[in-house]
Amino acid sequence: MRQSTLFTKTRKEAPADEVSKNAELLIRAAYIHKEMAGVYSYLTLGMRVLHKIEQIVREEMDVIGGQEILMATLHPSEPWKQTGAWDSVDVLFKIQSRTEKEYALGQSEEEIVTPIAKEYLTSYKDLPKAIYQIGSKYRDELRAKSGVMRGREFRMKDMYSFHATQEDFDTFYAIAKSAYLKIFERAGLTAKATEASGGAFTTKLSYEFMVLTDAGEDDIVYCDSCTHCANVEVSDQKEGETCSRCTKGKLHAAKASEVGNIFDLGQKYTKAFDFTLKTPDGEEFFPIMGCFGIGTTRMVGVVAEALSDNKGLVWPQSIAPYSVHLLALGEDEKVKSEAEAIYAKLTEAGIEVLFDDRAGVMAGEKFADSDLIGIPLRAVVSSRSFEAGGVEIKKRTEEKGSVVSVEEFMKLLATRD
Numbered sequence: 001m002r003q004s005t006l007f008t009k010t011r012k013e014a015p016a017d018e019v020s021k022n023a024e025l026l027i028r029a030a031y032i033h034k035e036m037a038g039v040y041s042y043l044t045l046g047m048r049v050l051h052k053i054e055q056i057v058r059e060e061m062d063v064i065g066g067q068e069i070l071m072a073t074l075h076p077s078e079p080w081k082q083t084g085a086w087d088s089v090d091v092l093f094k095i096q097s098r099t100e101k102e103y104a105l106g107q108s109e110e111e112i113v114t115p116i117a118k119e120y121l122t123s124y125k126d127l128p129k130a131i132y133q134i135g136s137k138y139r140d141e142l143r144a145k146s147g148v149m150r151g152r153e154f155r156m157k158d159m160y161s162f163h164a165t166q167e168d169f170d171t172f173y174a175i176a177k178s179a180y181l182k183i184f185e186r187a188g189l190t191a192k193a194t195e196a197s198g199g200a201f202t203t204k205l206s207y208e209f210m211v212l213t214d215a216g217e218d219d220i221v222y223c224d225s226c227t228h229c230a231n232v233e234v235s236d237q238k239e240g241e242t243c244s245r246c247t248k249g250k251l252h253a254a255k256a257s258e259v260g261n262i263f264d265l266g267q268k269y270t271k272a273f274d275f276t277l278k279t280p281d282g283e284e285f286f287p288i289m290g291c292f293g294i295g296t297t298r299m300v301g302v303v304a305e306a307l308s309d310n311k312g313l314v315w316p317q318s319i320a321p322y323s324v325h326l327l328a329l330g331e332d333e334k335v336k337s338e339a340e341a342i343y344a345k346l347t348e349a350g351i352e353v354l355f356d357d358r359a360g361v362m363a364g365e366k367f368a369d370s371d372l373i374g375i376p377l378r379a380v381v382s383s384r385s386f387e388a389g390g391v392e393i394k395k396r397t398e399e400k401g402s403v404v405s406v407e408e409f410m411k412l413l414a415t416r417d
């Protein structure tokens with residue numbers, strides 16, 4: 001992509017009412033556009049990051065047998081009334097049509113997925129099944145001060161699983177937990193799995209996947225020796241105490257953001273929708289359900305918070321909008337044509353490159369924009385880099401770059417993971 005044709009531009013300032021670092025950086029770098037508190041549009045660069053995150057999530061859900069669907073987000077009120085959530089879920093957006101019919105905007109999809117599953121899963125032999133979607137959610141959140149980390153409109157991967165026995169659920173739950181840790185790792189995040197009670201859904205066990213960041217809204221304690229981690233809200237463990245799991249490490253307190261969670265829903269929804277199947281012996285049972293959420297737009301915000309520096313965003317390679325930021329500096333014709341040739345080579349090799357080919361933009365501004373946008377590798381073509389033998393490359397995470405020949409540069413990109 002040529003930066004000269006990109007329809008967005010970086011900005012010096014974020015909107016005055018934006019208090020979160022993630023949204024401030026994402027807005028200034030033109031990844032997102034603020035519509036109002038808690039509601040953002042995703043622009044060219046932001047869309048590419050979101051798409052990559054969601055693709056990682058999709059791949060890992062497919063590996064564990066998830067089947068992707070896309071459910072409606074404009075919901076009839078009836079199933080919400082049937083489960084009682086119409087009155088009890090305070091974040092539910094309710095809409096009245098001009099004919100005074102009532103609707104809900106999807107804040108989660110148990111009310112839609114359970115009746116769908118009931119229609120198609122008609123024998124115990126159809127179990128287990130895991131159905132997921134990646135889509136928009138709407139919640140009437142009171143506080144929307146955390147940028148894309150807490151939206152009133154946001155995106156989530158939500159998977160729902162159906163099982164004949166608790167044992168079968170437990171097996172799948174462990175598999176899903178590993179898949180979750182893999183997803184966060186692939187996206188460049190270190191997530192800790194807390195054990196917590198299932199909150200509004202159930203009193204059964206759930207895991208929350210927490211990424212340490214001062215911008216997080218959760219308080220956790222974690223062990224410095226093993227993987228133990230707990231949400232302070234539900235745990236009686238305190239900072240400074242010895243870890244109850246490994247009995248060796250010490251517990252530390254930290255702020256964290258919940259990027260995903262997995263719940264045992266039990267038979268709550270299958271009972272509410274009278275979804276029964278028969279065992280081979282002809283005994284009726286309500287399938288056990290699991291719910292597995294990941295906030296994909298929250299992940300964008302958490303990466304922006306946790307991995308940025310004072311110059312701007314810093315994307316991990318796996319979710320970066322482009323893998324190389326190629327900068328052509330100066331008005332020298334030789335430089336321009338060499339940069340064009342490199343851009344053509346990269347494009348031909350299938351490497352995703354943002355090419356800052358803007359004429360009349362000073363080098364300092366191009367560097368500042370490049371740091372703000374945060375593509376993991378910068379490659380500069382200038383008269384100086386020519387004299388030194390080729391292209392000056394620098395990782396976004398490093399202070400100093402080095403000059404390599406064009407051939408070496410191409411080889412390096414081909415072997416980069």
Ligand code: ATP
Nearest residue numbers: 141149150151154156258259260261293294295298
């Ligand atoms: P929180 O405690 O942060 O409100 P939650 O327990 O309400 O989260 P779930 O309903 O289980 O979250 O949703 C699954 C995932 O969706 C969460 O783990 C989080 O990553 C994401 N999520 C929840 N609410 C929001 C929101 N308002 N904006 C962005 N992402 C969200």
Ligand code: MG
Nearest residue numbers: 091139141150
């Ligand atoms: Mg919530």
